[in-house]
Amino acid sequence: MRDASDDGSYDLVLALGAGGLGDEGFTVAREGGTTTVTASGGRGLLYGLFHVVRLGEAAFTGAWALRTHRPALALRMLDHWDNVAVHPVMGQVERGYAGGSLFWDDGRARGDVERVRAYGRLLAACGINAVAVNNVNVHETEAHLLTDRIGEVALLADALRPYGIRTHLSVTFAAPVVLGGTATADPLDGAVRGWWSEATRRVYEAIPDFGGYVVKADSEGQPGPFAYGRSHADGANMLAAVLEPYGGTVHWRAFVYNHRQDWRDRTTDRARAAYDHFVPLDGAFAGNAVLQVKHGPMDFQVREPVSPLIGAMPRTRPAVELQVTQEYTGQQRHVCWLGPMWSEVLRFRPEDTSVGGLARGGLVAVSNVGDDPFWTGHPLAQANLYTFGRLAWRPDAEPGEVLDEWIGLTFPDAPARLADGLHAVLDGSWRSYEKYTAPLGVGFMVQPGHHYGPSVDGYEYSPWGTYHFADRDGIGVDRSVATGTGYAGQYGKPWSELYESPDTCPDELLLFFHHVPYGHVLKSGKTVIQHIYDTHFEGVEEVEEARAVWASLSGLMDPARHARVAERYEEQLRCAREWRDQVNSYFLRKSGVADARGRLIHL
Amino acid sequence: MRDASDDGSYDLVLALGAGGLGDEGFTVAREGGTTTVTASGGRGLLYGLFHVVRLGEAAFTGAWALRTHRPALALRMLDHWDNVAVHPVMGQVERGYAGGSLFWDDGRARGDVERVRAYGRLLAACGINAVAVNNVNVHETEAHLLTDRIGEVALLADALRPYGIRTHLSVTFAAPVVLGGTATADPLDGAVRGWWSEATRRVYEAIPDFGGYVVKADSEGQPGPFAYGRSHADGANMLAAVLEPYGGTVHWRAFVYNHRQDWRDRTTDRARAAYDHFVPLDGAFAGNAVLQVKHGPMDFQVREPVSPLIGAMPRTRPAVELQVTQEYTGQQRHVCWLGPMWSEVLRFRPEDTSVGGLARGGLVAVSNVGDDPFWTGHPLAQANLYTFGRLAWRPDAEPGEVLDEWIGLTFPDAPARLADGLHAVLDGSWRSYEKYTAPLGVGFMVQPGHHYGPSVDGYEYSPWGTYHFADRDGIGVDRSVATGTGYAGQYGKPWSELYESPDTCPDELLLFFHHVPYGHVLKSGKTVIQHIYDTHFEGVEEVEEARAVWASLSGLMDPARHARVAERYEEQLRCAREWRDQVNSYFLRKSGVADARGRLIHL
Numbered sequence A, B: 001m002r003d004a005s006d007d008g009s010y011d012l013v014l015a016l017g018a019g020g021l022g023d024e025g026f027t028v029a030r031e032g033g034t035t036t037v038t039a040s041g042g043r044g045l046l047y048g049l050f051h052v053v054r055l056g057e058a059a060f061t062g063a064w065a066l067r068t069h070r071p072a073l074a075l076r077m078l079d080h081w082d083n084v085a086v087h088p089v090m091g092q093v094e095r096g097y098a099g100g101s102l103f104w105d106d107g108r109a110r111g112d113v114e115r116v117r118a119y120g121r122l123l124a125a126c127g128i129n130a131v132a133v134n135n136v137n138v139h140e141t142e143a144h145l146l147t148d149r150i151g152e153v154a155l156l157a158d159a160l161r162p163y164g165i166r167t168h169l170s171v172t173f174a175a176p177v178v179l180g181g182t183a184t185a186d187p188l189d190g191a192v193r194g195w196w197s198e199a200t201r202r203v204y205e206a207i208p209d210f211g212g213y214v215v216k217a218d219s220e221g222q223p224g225p226f227a228y229g230r231s232h233a234d235g236a237n238m239l240a241a242v243l244e245p246y247g248g249t250v251h252w253r254a255f256v257y258n259h260r261q262d263w264r265d266r267t268t269d270r271a272r273a274a275y276d277h278f279v280p281l282d283g284a285f286a287g288n289a290v291l292q293v294k295h296g297p298m299d300f301q302v303r304e305p306v307s308p309l310i311g312a313m314p315r316t317r318p319a320v321e322l323q324v325t326q327e328y329t330g331q332q333r334h335v336c337w338l339g340p341m342w343s344e345v346l347r348f349r350p351e352d353t354s355v356g357g358l359a360r361g362g363l364v365a366v367s368n369v370g371d372d373p374f375w376t377g378h379p380l381a382q383a384n385l386y387t388f389g390r391l392a393w394r395p396d397a398e399p400g401e402v403l404d405e406w407i408g409l410t411f412p413d414a415p416a417r418l419a420d421g422l423h424a425v426l427d428g429s430w431r432s433y434e435k436y437t438a439p440l441g442v443g444f445m446v447q448p449g450h451h452y453g454p455s456v457d458g459y460e461y462s463p464w465g466t467y468h469f470a471d472r473d474g475i476g477v478d479r480s481v482a483t484g485t486g487y488a489g490q491y492g493k494p495w496s497e498l499y500e501s502p503d504t505c506p507d508e509l510l511l512f513f514h515h516v517p518y519g520h521v522l523k524s525g526k527t528v529i530q531h532i533y534d535t536h537f538e539g540v541e542e543v544e545e546a547r548a549v550w551a552s553l554s555g556l557m558d559p560a561r562h563a564r565v566a567e568r569y570e571e572q573l574r575c576a577r578e579w580r581d582q583v584n585s586y587f588l589r590k591s592g593v594a595d596a597r598g599r600l601i602h603l
Helices: A042-060 A113-126 A140-146 A150-163 A175-180 A190-206 A232-246 A270-281 A339-347 A355-359 A379-393 A399-410 A416-427 A429-436 A495-500 A507-513 A528-552 A559-591 B042-060 B113-126 B140-146 B150-163 B190-206 B232-246 B270-281 B339-347 B355-359 B379-393 B399-410 B416-427 B429-436 B495-500 B507-513 B528-552 B559-591
Strands: A012-016 A026-031 A034-039 A064-069 A076-079 A082-087 A091-093 A130-132 A166-170 A212-215 A249-253 A289-294 A317-323 A362-366 B012-016 B026-031 B034-039 B064-069 B076-079 B082-087 B091-093 B130-132 B166-170 B212-215 B249-253 B289-294 B317-323 B362-366
Touching: A012 A042, A026 A042, A034 A042, A042 A064, A042 A113, A042 A399, A076 A379, A082 A140, A113 A150, A113 A379, A140 A150, A140 A166, A140 A175, A150 A166, A150 A190, A175 A190, A190 A232, A212 A232, A232 A249, A232 A270, A232 A289, A270 A289, A317 A339, A339 A379, A339 A399, A339 A429, A362 A379, A379 A399, A379 A416, A379 A559, A399 A416, A416 A429, A416 A528, A429 A528, A429 A559, A495 A507, A507 A528, A528 A559, A559 B559, B012 B042, B026 B042, B034 B042, B042 B064, B042 B113, B042 B399, B076 B379, B082 B140, B113 B150, B113 B379, B140 B150, B140 B166, B150 B166, B150 B190, B190 B232, B212 B232, B232 B249, B232 B270, B232 B289, B270 B289, B317 B339, B339 B379, B339 B399, B339 B429, B362 B379, B379 B399, B379 B416, B379 B559, B399 B416, B416 B429, B416 B528, B429 B528, B429 B559, B495 B507, B507 B528, B528 B559
Parallel strands: A012 A034, A076 A130, A076 A362, A130 A166, A166 A212, A212 A249, A249 A289, A289 A317, A317 A362, B012 B034, B076 B130, B076 B362, B130 B166, B166 B212, B212 B249, B249 B289, B289 B317, B317 B362
Antiparallel strands: A026 A034, A026 A064, A082 A091, B026 B034, B026 B064, B082 B091
């Protein structure tokens, strides 16, 4: 790095100086054989350097005028659902499919700082600038990270800091009771606030640039302000107040719903819950409180409408939460590149919001990284991590271009056949996965608990609020205002009107919004039942084709990497066939309607 | 105890002397104010003494001629599915619902010999004379009981011996490999046989009256002779040979089936498996090998036909295996007294068998006892333990009389209102349970894994071979010879003919043997669908009535015991309602047939 006034006898110059781009923006220009990156500080230069790496040879060719780059979203965060102690059911990493945790091992910090540093570099290359180092479900061992084990978090923060990454901690709302022995965790109680204030002071003593707290409160059994008759704004603001002097932020998750629902009661709708809970609180949250909202109203299904909450709180800082770890999308045994789905979410414009609204909060995702040699278990799942980071930087990026960027960086000097093959197997993989799993936006139909593989009725009579209501005549959830749960009315126009009627509702979300007969004709011209059969046969065929493409790439890359993916394709194909056969048999048995094309559906 | 020639100035005389009754039989007589029990040794006198206890005051009233008692079955055994080390999924006791194990605690022997002695006394009072002290699924820790940890088994054997109980051990067929480091566990290999021979010699050094080995081989992932191209007779006989010099027995379980079945393949029938595997081996098993056969062809469902294997191997010693622990029958949270079911099994007469045939092997059950203060978790589940023991002694006993015996012994001096109430809540409980769970013998419909609570399709598309094949038109498994899997043909006449046709098949087994339309009219005059609705409403009503009877018994017993049962009735009722509603909704959605009586069935 040199001062910008030097003479230009270098190929690459990283220069301090440019103002007005914030601490992450940078400019790049090339003139007189020198490529110059300019930024106001180290973080901007770091991103500029990775930009040059992405450009590759093009960065050092010809001459071009100054270009300015800055992230659209200030917060680009990964939440690790890593447990410190191995959870008896969820294991070391909740919903983790990439081996163990990078940070924790059976109750202790791993102490492998080199790997954490390498991870920081990887994240910086993707554009990610914040990490939460433990699971939002905070169990007993993990609670202590906030107090007597903050030193272990500080070591992680030290390793990540050089890569522009601020460290966050998931905390339990009951921490004052659990750790401090107070009688209550009431957010309006002076002693509680005092306890948090002192705990936070010590956190910042250990980690001066600590990012803040992530809180899952009153959700799936986690403690929260409801126990004390307080609102979620009361809860979040108490933590925001103790973080404020240090520049910290509280990330308050909006994933609040009744997980002990009665399946007999069709008036309760889990999809409504986040909106119903939080919209009345718009304007009540502190400026350094971020409301972290899952991108859909349910739970990271392969297809959901965009959560109406995101656009419905103009006086709140919402962050959109994505799931890079493939809990419901093949668990890194299936290729399922989620770029197109996330891009649809990020381009969705509810009536009253704008890019600016989204950017105030940021983009957060659940990490898919572990201690696996390939980082993400499935080598191709790295594309999801990279795409997430790049979309967080630039939400309107073309996902296909980001994919090619990842291919170029991960397989440098790849011949066209390899690059094309990688693009082919990844680009359509999300739609293939959608085809062979739950149809037309109805969701779930997964094995309860671990969420891998099909079980059409697996959640149908459960307390989780995730139903499809299939009977012998039809299927789907009526969420219309006129005759259903009213969820469609949580959107602004034109969406509320579009979703309200099965005639205007997009095909891919039809069963999310409507209960229709199997003979209902989609915009595609097919009946619902024939669509189910066709997509399930097609989805499997597409996996077979992708597997063949992959086989043809043998010899064009490291054999271990090729073998790992090839092996996972076998499992993906087995599982896709299981999905196809279970879903088709289930609906044939129930509807009695034969496949129009006479293919084999087991009775 | 005195010599039989003494003068009779005692109320009770236990005398050695009677011959020809075996070592467990005894006589009782009363003359001149003295009740005299005579037997050939300690075990007979022990049973005689408990007989006197059962008689109560009647034992010391009037005068009566000599009566002879001896067990119909020589082997009356309880298998404990207790793990030494806590299994990550199955816990300390596999399918245990009564707290921890009496024998093991988190990897070690409990060392509570007093409790084991008390347990021995309890079992002797029930008439049980053999116990296997560890799970048939033998994991790594448990394998060592056979060798370096045999001393811990010997301590249990020492505690149980005074109560006439011989101790058995479940062993892994792979023991020579796992423990001895041999290259193979091939039963025809000389070194393997040598290893077993030496191991067995050491076992008998530690436990001179050791009962023998229990083996689950080639079943649900356990190792077995199939790996070496050997038959189950080869496997069993090798172990029989090494046990033979010491008078030991090998208990070889017939629970062999393909647990990775393809649900798409309707020609494979798990119900056929035990018969198909073992009948060709009739006559090939050694004299001290017992083939342990589950009472039904599937897995301890609330209603199954009697296994055709039991009567089909006249030259083999079969033992019938029951499940006292309530895996599929309410897990000791529901009252489900199984006496009537077991009595039906024991009275069933396949064409070519007799009581004598059954008695050669004996009766074995999976224990329902743990370290719970009430022994069996649910205090009323003790009735199952007692009834099992008494039916093993006398398979043709009237179960209702055995029940009253248990009531009298467990609640001595109970007023008639209490005794009647206990009888009322227990006597019909099995049929109530059957009513609100899976209908007409079709079985399963339980939550996968833990097997508690309803999930109609829970096993429908699984590899476990346990299907109901419900579609919009009908339900059931066609196991006829003419059009189905042929399972009905495994029975001798008249059963094969009776089961072959839906017209003659008993209602309660109809869906086990036949796939019929929902409109099929049962012998009861009801359609299948109306039967499903009616029994599910009735089953819940019967639980409500039983709960009310139980409430009325408050004050007539120890409050802690009353409260424990009352609390479990709440859970039973909640769960029974869940069964009713899920089953009824499932079939209403699928069949479209409304309840003839217009009761509430949720859509």
